[in-house]
Amino acid sequence: MGRDVVGRVVIMRARPSDAGAMARVFVKAFGHRGPLEPVVTNFGVSMEVQPDGCFVALLNSSVIGTGCFFDYGRVAWVGNVAVVPELQRRGVGTAIMLRILGELRARGVETVRLDATEQGRRLYRKLGFVEEYHTIMYRLSREASEEVSYGGVEVLDELPEFALEFDRRAFGADRTHVLASWVRRRAKVLVVARDGYALLRKGFLGPVIARSYGVAKTLVTRAIRLGAQRMIVPSASRDAVRLVEELGAEEVTRCIRMRLGPMYPKDVGGIYGILGCAKG
Ligand SMILES: CC(C)(COP(=O)(O)OP(=O)(O)OC[C@H]1O[C@@H](n2cnc3c(N)ncnc32)[C@H](O)[C@@H]1OP(=O)(O)O)[C@@H](O)C(=O)NCCC(=O)NCCS
Structure with missing residues (x-):
């Protein structure tokens, strides 16, 4: 796999039928060892309550990254940002975030919040996020x-x-x-x-x-x-x-x-x- 992956990656709005593939990406990215079914349910909930809020990064039609938002009006939450380990550090996570932030800006959301892992923290800092406290x-x-x-x-x-x-x-x-x-x-x-x-x-x-x-x-x-x-x-x-x-x-x-x-x-x-x- 060449380094210039991000130029070939397409960020698309996810469909409900993508929930399984998104859950698999999430589980790989987080090294999650539990059963897959609750993770699929989580993505199902995300798409049910915010049908336009979930995104997939596709490479050669395969889902390799995910990210979702919940728009609560003045404030929105971003979560489930994940990229398969073998394609990390090539700009895919940043591309997913830029797409989500663009959407939220267009909707008039003023404040965006998220709960970052250590890995995610650097990426979000580069995008202008500041640290508040721990969850x-x-x-x-x-x-x-x-x-x-x-x-x-x-x-x-x-x-x-x-x-x-x-x-x-x-x-x-x-x-x-x-x-x-x-x-x-x-x-x-x-x-x-x-x-x-x-x-x-x-x-x-x-x-x-x-x-x-x-x-x-x-x-x-x-x-x-x-x-x-x-x-x-x-x-x-x-x-x-x-x-x-x-x-x-x-x-x-x-x-x-x-x-x-x-x-x-x-x-x-x-x-x-x-x-x-x-x-x-
Ligand atoms: C956090 C995560 C989503 C980031 O995705 P990613 O695709 O690796 O993100 P990016 O490639 O856009 O940026 C990550 C790093 O790669 C660097 N990078 C981006 N493009 C690059 C390229 N072409 N070559 C080398 N490095 C590059 C970025 O500058 C950034 O550097 P930093 O970590 O030193 O700040 C991913 O690591 C992941 O899924 N982690 C496990 C799950 C997780 O923690 N999710 C976050 C939840 S909050």
């Missing part, structure tokens, strides 16, 4: 939460309006369509009436949004009893980090949250767990 993935501990009570948490299969309003205020934008897509895929909705809510998606917990530390603790504890194994915490929220550590969670990996454009939303108040690295 830390924790493995939750069942034993350490054994003693904590979790009364007052209801488990629902739909999102009550108060939870959506709560989410809008903490996140700074309306992401009902993304949350609803997970609920259609049988995510459990945990709520403490008017004070907080969380989504549990097959072992992954997030978002967790709560009015107080105590409410967040109750939600996370109940989620652990229901099978939550991992959650991603913004390091900028000291309470969130304190909470998972108090519950005996262990850090697994961390990403660097980066931003292009004005600081919006301004803080992470009320956010104890994020929805996901590619989604905000």
